[in-house]
Amino acid sequence: MGTGTAAVTGLTGTASARFGDDEDGEDDTEVGATYTALAVGLLEPPEDTDGRAFDVVLAADVASLSDRFGRKSAGGMRSRSGSSRARPARVGIINTRGGTLPEGMEGVLWYVLTGTRGGANRARILQTIEARPRNANQLAEELDLDYKTVRHHLDVLTDNGVVEKSGDDYGAVYLLTDRARHHWDTVEEIIAEVD
Amino acid sequence: MGVWLTAAGAATAVNIVLLVALLVIWGRNYRQFRSKHALALSLFAALLLAENALAFYYYVLDPQVATLLNNAAPVAGRAMMFVQVLELGALVVLTWSAFD
Incomplete structure (x- = not known):
């Protein structure tokens, strides 16, 4: 579980830094739930984030994590934040969250x-x-x-x-x-x- | 009373036209998709159509009843007529979006 722990830690760190920048306030509760599920026990659910921003954060993190673990990028899906960073593994991660996207x-x-x-x-x-x-x-x-x-x-x-x-x-x-x-x-x- | 009755009668007539159009769209979609959503929309259109048909009868075809009710309770009568105009506003927007 060494790599697993490292992944979750990395995810939490970057994500929490990004949440502070976000100004919109939609869908916060669901995003909070997701966040907790992904980073269990490491961080309180954020209070005022919006679903879209969270997706970007997630994607960026997944991208950096796969870089860190040497996985190859799976192609450049678009990014809502305007960053041109490829979003590998995005689908895999987001799909496992289950029912947390805006209803x-x-x-x-x-x-x-x-x-x-x-x-x-x-x-x-x-x-x-x-x-x-x-x-x-x-x-x-x-x-x-x-x-x-x-x-x-x-x-x-x-x-x-x-x-x-x-x-x-x-x-x-x-x-x-x-x-x-x-x-x-x-x-x-x-x-x-x-x- | 005259203006109110005319406005309510006209609004009701347009409502009926819009509701028939919506019922056609949603009914067709229901036949095609069999979705609960399309069924709910169709049912909504049908029931509101019934309400407007009744209102049309009172306001246009047989205004005696409307006049009678209005004389008995002028404020309530006017409010009811105003509801017909409000419905028109809502239905215009709904039809606009359904024809997308």
Whole structure:
């Protein structure tokens, strides 16, 4: 357990330093719960942090930890803090937290997929993106939809934090956000009915 | 009373149109997704539609009842009519978001 202990200590140290910088105050209780679970017995749950900031902190820490333990970076998922640091192992760690991301996401998914007119096509878009990130053109072609329709759906999904663009240039691919990935079983449950 | 009744009647008529549109969207989604969420939305639209249909009957088709109630309790009658206008505001926003 030598490395395990070192990992948790490193995580706690960096994370607590970053929490002080954060100004937003959303979702604090859930983040607190996560934090405790990850760094059991080492630190009090932070009181005023926001879920997004915590994700970044976590990711940055995981990145530095894998560097420290010589693991290879698994690729550059985007980072919300603007740092270009790759986020290896991010998915693995975050997924093991279980139920600690903002609960609102589930409602957003239900609404954006089954509460609006374009729900069925949005579900198809999500399914396609989940298999492999694509740009609007590829999606239009693959799903046999109008380019403008796809753009509109992607805008709605982006506004609701379900997908995100990787990069700003023309033709940038869209991928699922952490939150959408975390609640993917909900999406699957919804999609299962359409197929 | 005249202006109030006209406003409430008009609001109720628009409410009915919006609710039918919402019911179509949500009902279709329910058939497609069978989700609890779409069912709840459909049910909500259906029940509010019933309420507005009744209000439409009172305010527009048979204003006698509305006038009678309003004379008996003017403040309450006006408040009820105002509710119809509030519903219109809420439904406009809801429809706008559902047509996304």
